[in-house]
Every structure is written in C-alpha cells, then in structure tokens.
Amino acid sequence: MLKFRNESPVIPRDCQSCPIREATVCRALADGRIDVLQDFKLGDRILPAHSHLYRPGDRPAELYNLLDGWIALYRILEDGTRQILQVVLPGAFIGYQPSLEGPMLHGAECVTDVSVCVFPRKAFPDLLEKYPAVARRVVWLIAQDLMEAQDHLTNVGGRPGIERVAHFLLHIYLRMRQNHPADREDTLELPLTQELIADALGMTPVYVNRILRQLRERGVVMLRNRTLWIMDLEGLGRLAEIPSLDAVEP
C-alpha cells in the first residue's frame, strides 16, 4: 500500500480570519501586528488521516500550528512498541525541540484529516529574537506541554487501569471543551482507536477494551463509534482525580 508523501500543496491563508488566532504562538501579536506572522508563515497544508507530518529522525524544515484535526506525537522503541506522548488538538504549536536542526526525537501522525499552518524552522530563532512577546508566548506554550507531559507521566506511572483510562478521557474532554465549546455538553467526538489509547497509556488494546466495558457497565462513560458519551461526569472526575484544569495565560 502506498503512503502519501509528505508534501501536499501549501495553500496560503489569511491570518486575519484564522480560527485559532487566539491560540498557539499567534496570540502573542495583537490585531495591528498580526501581519508579522502573516509574512512569516509559508502557508497552510492539508494532510490525510494516517499520514505523518514528520517521523522520528526526520529533519523537517518547518514548524507547525495545528489548525484543524487531531495529531498524535509518538516514539517507537526497538521492539516496535509505540508510545503516544501527546494527543494534539487544534491550536497547538508543533515541532519545536531543543535542537532545532537535529533529527526529530519523536514523530507526528495525523489521527484524522488535518490542516496545519507552516512556519519556516530556520528563521524561527530570529523571530523570537525580534519579538519578545512571541518568545514569551513560546516559553509559555512549551512550559504548558511540559506540565501536560508530567501529568501524563503521573497517570501512566501511578494509576491502575480504570483510573488511568478515566483520567485520559476526562483530560481530553476538558481540553476540548476549553477551546472548542460545542453543541452538547455530555457528548464528544473522539476519533481515537482503542489501540491508540492503549499506546498512550502503556496498556494493551484488549485490556483497554475491557476497561471501557467496565466504565460502561458502571454507568460512567460510553465510547462507541468514535463518540464519547459522558454518563456521569461527577463519577468520572472522582475516578480520574482531576481537581480542575486551569492555567492563567500571561
């Protein structure tokens, strides 16, 4: 089977009307100066589900803002095990790492069809240098990622199966609600396979399935046909042990 090559056409789009202007790095620049980023960006790109924005070891020439769709960041171990590091939602900034020129230490796979906004990687340090507000914003974004990674680690390292899955689901639910307030409060479209959830949580798909059954039988949540039904938000929170999910932005 052929894989799509990683070079769909780049389609320029107007920053003014961007749906995620108030998220990712772009939030750093107010109305008057959004043209700075408009000039800086290379354009937009559309990628099909299951394609890879980049793979571990690649040296992409770009950085990305996720405009639409879901992406999973992952690592692969030698025995083939895949660890999902982060489930990335629209409005995130992707591809930054300590060594900008070095090979990527993780990969980014499209879970759904995806559109991204593309920045040139090489010129990025200059942008940070020139616009302290952008630098401040990037610091905040990465610190946020770090916090989430530590949260994820705590979940995988410290919680038994049911609570681990509960935490994962609630965490995504809250993140979605935060930035993408939607029609129904108790339902959420969740394009994740059970295998992906398993790889995120360090479990097997079979066991994830059994835990989802437990959660359904206990009347907590129900996951069917890529749709998550929250039957008992209270109870889910008790299992997941999430007090809240706020962080004041600068």
Next chain:
Amino acid sequence: MLKFRNESPVIPRDCQSCPIREATVCRALADGRIDVLQDFKLGDRILPAHSHLYRPGDRPAELYNLLDGWIALYRILEDGTRQILQVVLPGAFIGYQPSLEGPMLHGAECVTDVSVCVFPRKAFPDLLEKYPAVARRVVWLIAQDLMEAQDHLTNVGGRPGIERVAHFLLHIYLRMRQNHPADREDTLELPLTQELIADALGMTPVYVNRILRQLRERGVVMLRNRTLWIMDLEGLGRLAEIPSLDAVEP
C-alpha cells in the same frame, strides 16, 4: 519529629566563581554581563537532605538554580502514590511553570544536602523581556526538560522492568558524566534509595530490588551503599536502548 522550615539563610555568592556558570540560565550571558544576573539573584541557600524546596500547592516567591546536591521533582496522588517526575542534577533551573503566580503543580524534595541559587520569581518575566539571550536560554532549558519528560514517559509506559531500570540508571550515569566528569569511569555515587527509584519508574521497591539483583547476577551493574558500579556498559546500553545523549546547545 520536627521538619526544617523552608527558610534557611540566604548567603550571597559571587557569580564570577560559580561552579555552574556555564549551565542553567547563566550560560546566556557572557563574561562581561554576568553582573546582570549577579544583581538579579537574591543569594544562595542551603537545605538539608529530605527537606522540601517547595511542595505541591505552594506559591514560592522564588526560582532556583541547583548549585550542588540532588533534588527530586514529584507529584502525589490522592491514594498517597508518589510519582517522581525528574531527578534534578546540579546546573538545572527549577521552579518554572506556565502559571508563575499560581500554586506549584509539583513538589521539589532534596535527596541530599543541597545548595541553590535564588532568583526572584516576580521580576523574572521582566528579565526575559529585557535580555533576549536569557529568554532564548530559558526556552532551550524548558524544551530540554520536555524532551526528558517524554523520554521518561516512554520508559515507564513502554519498557518491561529490567529494561526500565537499566534505562533509568544509564540515563543518570550519562547525564552525570556529561556535566560532571569525575575520577572513575565505571563508578558513580548515586544517592537514590530503591524506594525513590521505584517511585520514579512506577514500580514497587520490592520489585526494583529484585531487578537490581538480576542486573547484578547478569554482570551488568551493581548498586550497593549508594554506589553504582557499571560492570558492563555495553550490555547496559543494549538493555536500555539509548543510542546517545546529545543535544546541541544554541
């Protein structure tokens, strides 16, 4: 039993002769301008082993550079489980998080006696604003922490016991060797209890002990009296599956 309060005396020290000048944030400023940080810092502080630099929920008024000793960053779950997020070695920058004024999401416990260099938390954003080189440095440091957190997550989520412990030990060994080249190549003072290692790796102390026995019997490493003997670095690397540990600094 009384705990030390968190307010040991702050002892000013000269940045010029600082042992970790070339690490943490201070690396950002060259010889001529080190005085900027000298003026900015509040002084140094000494803390005894088992004391806490800060606890989850605290709102410390400071940020820290670790000068000497080992610190463990951790979170506590409601059932009492402790997850070690990171083992911090001298030269690290500690205490930054997305919400600078908000309560700390993790704690920092001294594994050994420790000395830290203290920065004022409130004035830090101004420092970033004023000195882009410092901002760039902080971005790099946090991105580095993120990468390590992802590494840790991959280890805990993806590897079975022996490999997990092997990876943990080798990782610390390499980090130590990188910044603190020491006398002997095959030996390392490791002030970590088996309980702490267990909490870092999401395992129980008993099982960590059994795995250490296996590693000893296989002739890979030997951990006794806070001293780690590397008997077979090659074999340890094969178990841990670490290709290298480099990241080019800006």
Next chain:
DNA sequence: CGTATCATTGACGTCGGTCAATTCGTGTGG
C-alpha cells in the same frame, strides 16, 4: 457484497504487587 480495520470476548499465562519476616548499615547514646 467482499474485504479490511476495529471492537469484543474467552481461556490461560506471567509480570509485577502484596505481606511479612529477616538482615544489613549507619548513627546515637550510655
């Protein structure tokens, strides 16, 4: 409608956890 992918379930095995006893090492007080 045939085929591929994902979800579901049962039977069984094992990795790692639990409980509890013993030993070791280090520091302290008499």
Next chain:
DNA sequence: CCACACGAATTGACCGACGTCAATGATACG
C-alpha cells in the same frame, strides 16, 4: 567501645492485575 534503634535492603510465599493468543462480530468502504 559496645548496645541499641531505625531506616533501608533483601528474600520468600502468595496473589491479582494485566498481557497473550486466538476466535468471532461489528462497521465502513469501494
């Protein structure tokens, strides 16, 4: 200098959460 105390390390016996293997069902898609 020895006796004791206390935390950490070590070990055995047992158990359960989670993994493995494999078969069957549901869904979507061309």
